Amino acid sequence: MKVLTRPTLAAACALLIAGLAHADDKAANPNVDEAKGLIKQFADQLQSELKTSINNGGPIKAIEVCQKRAPAIAAGLSRSSGWEVGRTSLKPRNAKLGAPDDWERGVLESFETRKASGESVETMAHAEVVETDQGQRFRFMKAVPTQEVCLACHGTEISEPVAAALDERYPQDQARGFALGDIRGAFSLSKPL
Numbered sequence: 001m002k003v004l005t006r007p008t009l010a011a012a013c014a015l016l017i018a019g020l021a022h023a024d025d026k027a028a029n030p031n032v033d034e035a036k037g038l039i040k041q042f043a044d045q046l047q048s049e050l051k052t053s054i055n056n057g058g059p060i061k062a063i064e065v066c067q068k069r070a071p072a073i074a075a076g077l078s079r080s081s082g083w084e085v086g087r088t089s090l091k092p093r094n095a096k097l098g099a100p101d102d103w104e105r106g107v108l109e110s111f112e113t114r115k116a117s118g119e120s121v122e123t124m125a126h127a128e129v130v131e132t133d134q135g136q137r138f139r140f141m142k143a144v145p146t147q148e149v150c151l152a153c154h155g156t157e158i159s160e161p162v163a164a165a166l167d168e169r170y171p172q173d174q175a176r177g178f179a180l181g182d183i184r185g186a187f188s189l190s191k192p193l
């Protein structure tokens with residue numbers, strides 16, 4: 001049996017305490033809570049509008065919801081909260097709104113690595129204070145898992161009329177071929193500190 005020496009024990013304790021302090025920090029960070037609250041509002045509103053329009057008008061009608069309402073909901077939340085609220089992806093459909101900047105690309109890539117090592121996509125997120133030309137910003141990203149309802153427009157077997165409607169609106173579309181549970185992209189929020 002290996003006997004723990006005093007310095008090893010002290011180091012282990014320091015690590016444990018650092019770990020606990022870190023966990024506490026995370027739980028107590030009001031910026032993270034605020035960002036999560038905004039993401040919940042964004043996701044709830046979009047998904048309820050999406051479900052209603054798929055049920056009432058089918059997926060082609062619902063494409064319009066994604067095209068018009070998603071940016072509008074994001075802009076509304078940005079105006080009312082002081083945060084910049086958006087969505088991004090390594091394979092964006094709308095490259096103008098959804099293409100990641102360098103920081104977002106790095107985080108999205110780290111999400112893929114974290115998923116590959118077994119972490120749940122449902123709760124995956126990353127927060128960081130980033131230096132920018134305009135000063136410090138608090139940035140937060142939360143992974144968006146691909147659910148059943150998403151497959152009609154982001155999956156591997158997209159129906160012919162839906163594919164045609166997407167081709168027409170998004171000739172550079174990269175957001176197809178996703179499977180259930182894949183990381184479709186992420187919510188990305190930031191605000192000045």
Ligand code: HEC
Binds near residue numbers: 050070095151154
């Ligand atoms: C009815 C078709 C449709 C369905 C269903 C759908 N989407 Fe989309 N999705 C779109 C369209 C269209 C866009 C582009 C929106 C735009 O122009 O900003 C988009 C964009 C996105 C984006 C922004 C990044 C990008 O690729 O441009 C994310 C993230 C996203 N969808 C996730 C999802 C998730 C998660 C679901 C399921 C909960 C889902 N979508 C269901 C059509 C759909």
